Amino acid sequence: MLPMPVRIKFTQKGIMQFISHLDVDRTMKTVMVRAKIPVHYTEGFNPHPKLVFGLPLSIGVESECEYMDFKVDAEMTYEEITDKLNAALPDQMRVVEAYEPKLSLSYIAFTEYKVFCAEDTDLSPLEKEEIIVSKRQKKGGYKDTDIKPMIHSYSRCEGGFTLVLSASPDAYLRPEYVLGVLGLDDCEVTRTRVFRKNRIGEPIDFR
Numbered sequence: 293m294l295p296m297p298v299r300i301k302f303t304q305k306g307i308m309q310f311i312s313h314l315d316v317d318r319t320m321k322t323v324m325v326r327a328k329i330p331v332h333y334t335e336g337f338n339p340h341p342k343l344v345f346g347l348p349l350s351i352g353v354e355s356e357c358e359y360m361d362f363k364v365d366a367e368m369t370y371e372e373i374t375d376k377l378n379a380a381l382p383d384q385m386r387v388v389e390a391y392e393p394k395l396s397l398s399y400i401a402f403t404e405y406k407v408f409c410a411e412d413t414d415l416s417p418l419e420k421e422e423i424i425v426s427k428r429q430k431k432g433g434y435k436d437t438d439i440k441p442m443i444h445s446y447s448r449c450e451g452g453f454t455l456v457l458s459a460s461p462d463a464y465l466r467p468e469y470v471l472g473v474l475g476l477d478d479c480e481v482t483r484t485r486v487f488r489k490n491r492i493g494e495p496i497d498f499r
Contacts, residue, residue, distance in 0.1 A: 295332035295363035298373060299393035304355045306384035313348040319385070320360060327380040329373065332363035346397045346486065347459055350466050353405070355483040361393055394499070395488065402444055402487040402495040403459045405467045408452040409479040415453060417473050418446055425469050439469055444495065446470075452479070456495060459486065 304316070311319070321341055324331045333339040346359035364373070370390040377387045407413075417423070420440065427437035442458040442465035457465040467481055487495035 294367070295365050296367070297361065297363050297393055298370070298390055299359060299361050300373070300377065300390045301388045302358050302360065302377075302381075303386045303388060304349060304358050304384070306354075308382065308384035309349075309354045310351055312351060313345070316349075316358075317343060317345065319382075323377060323380045324362075327376040329376060330364050330366040330368075332365050344397060346400060347403060347464075349483065350468055350481075353467065353481045353483060356388075357483060357486055359397055359400075359486070361397060391499075398461075399488045400459050400486045400498055401489045402456050403483055404485040404487070405455045405457065406449060406452060406482050406484050407455065407467070407471070407476070407479050408481075409476060413453060413474055413476065415446060415448070415474070418443060418470070423473055425472065427469060439465055439473075443470065454484075456487075 320343055324341060324343075331341040331343075334342050342362060344361040349355050349358065370392075373390045374387045377390075381387065422438050423440045423443070424436050424438055426434045427439065429435050442463050444456040444458060446453060446455050448454075455467060455470055457467065457470070459465075471477070471479065471481070486498045488498045490496045
């Protein structure tokens with residue numbers, strides 16, 4: 293049945309970690325044209341390809357799990373869509389898979405990041421009952437905010453540590469706030485997974 297819904301999972305690494313969310317949108321629209329993907333357009337006076345992205349990615353953070361939804365106006369296999377997009381994308385962006393979406397991207401509730409540092413990091417500041425930071429608000433400006441409830445978990449891994457942070461619309465936490473608490477400004481950060489919530493609010497794999 294047309295238009296056919298498509299979700300792609302793609303990586304964003306290397307120099308592409310330094311482009312903005314708006315630049316990613318522009319890049320994908322250009323790539324769709326180059327790849328000759330028959331993207332479904334919106335209706336109205338100013339039709340445009342309707343691309344819906346998952347969570348914004350902080351500049352300077354790499355990712356193994358970015359998501360984008362769109363529809364196509366022709367019968368295509370998901371393998372064909374993957375191959376065509378990868379042939380047109382820059383090397384630092386790769387489509388890992390394309391498939392039919394079952395859940396809205398709004399169901400994403402947690403994100404996992406791996407942080408790699410040159411030296412061992414003292415994680416004890418994250419054990420405090422309250423962690424107050426000056427956090428940017430959606431409507432602009434900053435507000436002192438307790439981010440402790442937004443840090444679901446953290447653990448050490450080889451070469452660094454892993455963070456699982458809230459990604460809900462009303463409590464979205466970027467990793468740089470946690471790095472600021474830990475006094476880190478020279479480390480590599482990669483978004484590795486996203487999760488939705490189960491019935492008791494715990495993270496489970498999102499697809």
